[in-house]
Amino acid sequence: MCGIAGWVSFERDLREQRAIAEAMTETxxxxxxxxxxxxxxxxxxxxxxxxxIIDLEGGSQPMAAERDGRSVACLVYTGEVYNFRELRAELQGLGHAFRTRSDTEVVLHAYLQWGETMVDRLNGMYAFAMWDAREERLLLVRDRMGVKPLYYYPLPDGALFGSEPKAILAHPQAKRRVTADGLREMLDLVKTPEAAVFAGMHEVRPGQAVSVDRRGLRKRRYWQLEAREHADDLPATIRRVRELLDDIVERQIVADVPLCSLLSGGLDSSAxxxxxxxxxxRQGKGAVRSFSVDFVKHGTDFAADFLRGSPDAPFVRDLAAHAGTEHREILLQSRELADPALRAAVLGAQxxxxxxxxDMxxxxxxxxxxxxxxSTVALSxxxxxxxxxxxRWFHDDSAIAADTFPWLAGTSGSFFDGRSLLAPELLNRLDMAGFRRDSYAQALAETPRLASDTPKERRMREISHMHLTRLVQxxxxxxxRMSMAVGLEVRxxxxxxxLVEYVFNAPWSMKHFDGREKSLLRxxxxxxxxxxxxxxxxxxYxxxxxxxxxxxxxxxxIRVLDDARSPALPLLDKTAAWKLLDRPFGKTSAPPERAGLEMALGLDEWLRHHQAALDL
Incomplete structure (x- = not known):
C-alpha cells in the first residue's frame, strides 16, 4: 500500500521541475x-x-518497462491485486519475463499485453497511474468499489494527480479554493461521485479510467453495478456467499508482513x-492476531443509546476464544481524543x-x-x-418510504446533521435542501432495474444501490485516510x-429471510x-x-467564538452557539448538538490548516 502523485504537461519539460514533483510526492x-x-x-x-507488503526487496516504484533500450511505459501503483499470481502465470505463458514477485510488475505487464482492457482482469483494491511513452498518454485507474482514493486536477496543458488532495495542492498551479458546491459536499453525508471539495479538482470514480493526452481528457466507466436476474434458490445463495467469502479471505491473507484482523464483536468483523x-x-500459518478498541470505563459505565444497544467487549472475547485468535484490546482515554495534536494529525490525514x-x-x-x-496489514x-x-433504516418502513437517502431520514438523520450551529443565512444561500434533492434524484437515476422487480424489490434495489455508491464511499x-496516516494497510x-455483484442482485426477501438484518451473511x-x-x-463502532x-x-x-480572527466565525450562528454552551451537559449531548459542535470546530481547524479561500 502506497501513495502516488504526478504531473503531465505537454508544453513544459518536466525533467527541469524535479523540486515541484518531489514536493508533491513527499506529501x-x-x-x-x-x-x-x-x-x-x-x-x-x-x-x-x-x-x-509483497516482495519487500523487488517491488520498488516507479516501475518502468523497456524495449530496445527505451522506456515504453512506467507505473506508479497503490493497493493490492489479489489475483496477481494467476495473471502472472497467464502472462508468462504469453512470453512475458518477470524480475520480481510483486503484483506491481504484473499490473505493468498486463498493460503491455492487453492495454487499457487489462482493468477488466484485475481483482483487488488499487489506484494507479500508467504513463504510455509510446502514445504520450497518462492512464488513471481506480478499483471497482473505490477502496483506494485517486484525485486529479486538469490543467490547460495536462493534469496533476495524487492519492489525496494534499498531493495536488502542493503544486503551485492548484488553487486552494472552495466554492459553494465544495462546501455543500462537506455539509451533507452524501458523497457525490467524481466530486471533490476543492474547486477544479475531481475524484476518479470507482470503476473508472481517466486518460490524458494531447487531445485532452477522457473518462470511461469500465465497471458499474448492473441489475441481473438471480437464478439461485435460498440454500444455493447461502452456499455461494460462503464460497465467495472463503475464496476472498484466502486471497486477502497473502502478505510478506505481519497480518491481523479488526474485531468489534459484530457479525461482520467476526465473520x-x-x-x-x-x-x-488450513495453511499452517498459525493463529490470527486480532485487535479491538474500547474506552476506559465502558465495561462498567456503558449506557445503551439509539444506535448502540450493547458494549462490544463481551462479544469480542467470545469470538476470540471461539476462533482461537491472539487478541489484544486497545483501551482509549476519552479526553485524549480531543487533544489538539491528535486532531491536527486527523485533519492532516483527512x-x-x-x-x-x-470522536470516531x-x-x-x-x-x-x-x-x-x-502489524502492517489488517482485515476489516x-x-x-x-x-x-x-x-436499522433498511428495516424501517418510514425510512424506506422517505423521499431522500434513508440514512438521512427521520431520527437516524439527526446523528449526521452537523448544521445546527451554522448561520441561517449561509444555509439559505447554499440551499442544502435543494442540494440533497438533486443528489437523491441523481442517485435514483443511476440505479439499474429489472422489469420483473416487484415494487418492494425495486425500492430495496434503489436503497442498496445508494448505499453502495454514495454512503460506502x-x-x-x-x-x-486514518489507516494510511500511520502506514497501516486495511483490506x-x-x-x-x-461478492458485491452477486449479493446486490439477490432479492431483498432473501437478504432478510429470517426477519433479521444481514440474514444471508449470518x-x-x-x-x-x-x-x-x-x-x-x-x-x-x-x-x-x-x-x-x-x-x-x-x-x-469557546476559543473559536472568543477569537475574532477565527476563520469559521463568519460561518457560524453565534447566538445558537452560546445557547448550546449555556446548556448543562451529561454523558452525551443530543446527536445534532454533538454533530454541530464537531462541525463548527472542524471547519475552523480545516480553514486554518489548509488556508482555503471560500468563494461562496
Missing amino acids: MALRGPDAGGLWLDQHVALGHRRLS ITALAAISMR DLPPAYWG LPSLYKLFEAIRAQ GESADELFGGY ALLDRKD VPFCDHR AACRDALPESILQRVKSP PATQDPAYEKALREGL
Missing part, C-alpha cells in the same frame, strides 16, 4: 513510509511513496476474523473537516497507530452493512466485486461463529460516552 510520505521514488521524462513526472482463522490454520464522525476519527487513528506497532468487516442490509475514505473483503457463516455473535443485534470529551469540545468552541 504522501505517511502513506508510504518505507521508500520513495521519482521518475521524470520530458512531459511527465511520476512520484511514489511505498509501504512494503472475517473467523474465516481468516480457518484459512490460516484533508476535510472531521465533522460527521466525531481520532479513535480510529489511535487504534490503527497501536496496531501498526505490531467494512461495507457488509451496505451490502447485506445491516443498518464516505466510509471507505474514512478508513483509508476490505466485503468489497470484492464478485446463514453463510453460521458454522464458523459462536451463538452469541449470531444473535447479536447490529451495533456501530463505539463512541465515547465520557463527559470529558464533550467538555473538551465545548472549550474548543
Whole structure:
C-alpha cells in the first residue's frame, strides 16, 4: 500500500521541475513510509511513496518497462491485486519475463499485453497511474468499489494527480479554493461521485479510467453495478456467499508482513476474523492476531443509546476464544481524543473537516497507530452493512418510504446533521435542501432495474444501490485516510466485486429471510461463529460516552467564538452557539448538538490548516 502523485504537461519539460514533483510526492510520505521514488521524462513526472507488503526487496516504484533500450511505459501503483499470481502465470505463458514477485510488475505487464482492457482482469483494491511513452498518454485507474482514493486536477496543458488532495495542492498551479458546491459536499453525508471539495479538482470514480493526452481528457466507466436476474434458490445463495467469502479471505491473507484482523464483536468483523482463522490454520500459518478498541470505563459505565444497544467487549472475547485468535484490546482515554495534536494529525490525514464522525476519527487513528506497532496489514468487516442490509433504516418502513437517502431520514438523520450551529443565512444561500434533492434524484437515476422487480424489490434495489455508491464511499475514505496516516494497510473483503455483484442482485426477501438484518451473511457463516455473535443485534463502532470529551469540545468552541480572527466565525450562528454552551451537559449531548459542535470546530481547524479561500 502506497501513495502516488504526478504531473503531465505537454508544453513544459518536466525533467527541469524535479523540486515541484518531489514536493508533491513527499506529501504522501505517511502513506508510504518505507521508500520513495521519482521518475521524470520530458512531459511527465511520476512520484511514489511505498509501504512494503509483497516482495519487500523487488517491488520498488516507479516501475518502468523497456524495449530496445527505451522506456515504453512506467507505473506508479497503490493497493493490492489479489489475483496477481494467476495473471502472472497467464502472462508468462504469453512470453512475458518477470524480475520480481510483486503484483506491481504484473499490473505493468498486463498493460503491455492487453492495454487499457487489462482493468477488466484485475481483482483487488488499487489506484494507479500508467504513463504510455509510446502514445504520450497518462492512464488513471481506480478499483471497482473505490477502496483506494485517486484525485486529479486538469490543467490547460495536462493534469496533476495524487492519492489525496494534499498531493495536488502542493503544486503551485492548484488553487486552494472552495466554492459553494465544495462546501455543500462537506455539509451533507452524501458523497457525490467524481466530486471533490476543492474547486477544479475531481475524484476518479470507482470503476473508472481517466486518460490524458494531447487531445485532452477522457473518462470511461469500465465497471458499474448492473441489475441481473438471480437464478439461485435460498440454500444455493447461502452456499455461494460462503464460497465467495472463503475464496476472498484466502486471497486477502497473502502478505510478506505481519497480518491481523479488526474485531468489534459484530457479525461482520467476526465473520472475517473467523474465516481468516480457518484459512490460516488450513495453511499452517498459525493463529490470527486480532485487535479491538474500547474506552476506559465502558465495561462498567456503558449506557445503551439509539444506535448502540450493547458494549462490544463481551462479544469480542467470545469470538476470540471461539476462533482461537491472539487478541489484544486497545483501551482509549476519552479526553485524549480531543487533544489538539491528535486532531491536527486527523485533519492532516483527512484533508476535510472531521465533522460527521466525531470522536470516531481520532479513535480510529489511535487504534490503527497501536496496531501498526505490531502489524502492517489488517482485515476489516467494512461495507457488509451496505451490502447485506445491516443498518436499522433498511428495516424501517418510514425510512424506506422517505423521499431522500434513508440514512438521512427521520431520527437516524439527526446523528449526521452537523448544521445546527451554522448561520441561517449561509444555509439559505447554499440551499442544502435543494442540494440533497438533486443528489437523491441523481442517485435514483443511476440505479439499474429489472422489469420483473416487484415494487418492494425495486425500492430495496434503489436503497442498496445508494448505499453502495454514495454512503460506502464516505466510509471507505474514512478508513483509508486514518489507516494510511500511520502506514497501516486495511483490506476490505466485503468489497470484492464478485461478492458485491452477486449479493446486490439477490432479492431483498432473501437478504432478510429470517426477519433479521444481514440474514444471508449470518446463514453463510453460521458454522464458523459462536451463538452469541449470531444473535447479536447490529451495533456501530463505539463512541465515547465520557463527559470529558464533550467538555473538551465545548472549550474548543469557546476559543473559536472568543477569537475574532477565527476563520469559521463568519460561518457560524453565534447566538445558537452560546445557547448550546449555556446548556448543562451529561454523558452525551443530543446527536445534532454533538454533530454541530464537531462541525463548527472542524471547519475552523480545516480553514486554518489548509488556508482555503471560500468563494461562496
